[in-house]
Amino acid sequence: RAGELALAEMRRKHNAPLKLLCRLAAEAVLSSPSGVLPHRDIIGQLPGQVLRTSGGARLLLRRPSLDEYVLLMPRGPTIAYPKDISALLMMMDIHPGDTVLETGSGSGAMSLFLSRAVGPQGRVLSYEIRDDHHSLAKKNYRHWRSAWELGHVDKWPDNVEFILKDISTAAADMKSVTLDAVVLDMLNPQCALPVVHPSLKQGGVCAVYLANITQVVDLLDRIRSCKLPFLCERIIEVTHRNCDAAETNCSVPYIARPSHWQEAHSAFLTKLRKFRPLLS
Incomplete structure (x- = not known):
């Protein structure tokens, strides 16, 4: 249509x-x-x-599919790739009906996957500091929803609130919300942790997307020095390698071999778990 x-x-x-x-x-x-x-x-x-x-x-x-759309849609900043997004979703163990905070809307890739994961009864709060990124994320989200509703019986949930604001100045906003999970995709996520951690449920996960390992070290050092109630459970990177299966003209109909091209490093994914400190 x-x-x-x-x-x-x-x-x-x-x-x-x-x-x-x-x-x-x-x-x-x-x-x-x-x-x-x-x-x-x-x-x-x-x-x-x-x-x-x-x-x-x-x-x-x-x-x-949704992963194909986010790879081909208009983008400003580099998106979180679907291979990394799927790992982040597993880290956070998101369920339908959850409330999730995202910092760094970017081009809206993560927002779309979070929208699907939390479902019609859930809620996604997506903060972005740059006006051009904020506008593009909203536009990509709106285009996907409108196209989805033309080709499917069920409607795509309208459950993402895009907020143009520096998360480090949003302490007042956080007082009125309880978060099931948090995902941080920003240059200095350590600036957001003191603001968002009081609203994150006990035992909840904060997943952090960072481009290089020195940023991860800086993040963990800030958690230690500020005595924030987070335990680092995992640091991973996700790689995908395709295989090719080609037809032949001999007795063996196909020859399969690893592809020379692969989706290698794009980010380090850090899983932080909020814990309750022991009473002294």
């Missing part, structure tokens, strides 16, 4: 598939390296249809 998001996938012999994301409109065209395809030829087709471009290339048309 017009207004929906469509993903066109072109298979290439020796490279990863080329994926193109578009929002369908009757008068628009999808441009690819091998020709164009009018949107009117896509509208009305069922997902999974293969169509040809003006240059004869075959495109597989379908709806994008």
Whole structure:
């Protein structure tokens, strides 16, 4: 339908598939390296249809998954990649109905996954200090929700509150909320911990996304020096390596081998657990 998001996938012999994301409109065209395809030829087709471009290339048309959308949507800052987001969600053990705080809305990738995880009865508070990032995150979230509702019976929950504010100045906001989990994606997360930890439930998890290990060391040093009630349970990085399976003309129909390309280091993920200090 017009207004929906469509993903066109072109298979290439020796490279990863080329994926193109578009929002369908009757008068628009999808441009690819091998020709164009009018949107009117896509509208009305069922997902999974293969169509040809003006240059004869075959495109597989379908709806994008959420991880594909966040990789292809407009972005300002670098997003948290889906491989890392899935690990962060497991760290925090989020359930439907939870209230989660996010600092660093960025382009809205984490916000979308949190929105799905907490469900219609849950709530996500997403703080961002930069106006351009704040606006882009809201726009990407709104575009996904509107496209989802055109192609699905159930509505995507409207459960993310985007807040343009420095989290280090939000102590008054935190007094009125109880948090089940916290995720920090910012340059200096140690500045946010004194503000958010009183609102985090006892035993709750604060997951921190940091680009380099020296930032992790600075974070842990601040927790120690300020005697904040957090225990560091894990520090991990997530890597994905694909495998290729190619057809052959000999007695063995397929040859499988590790791909030369992999999704390597993108961040260090730190799991902090709030504990109750022993009484002296």
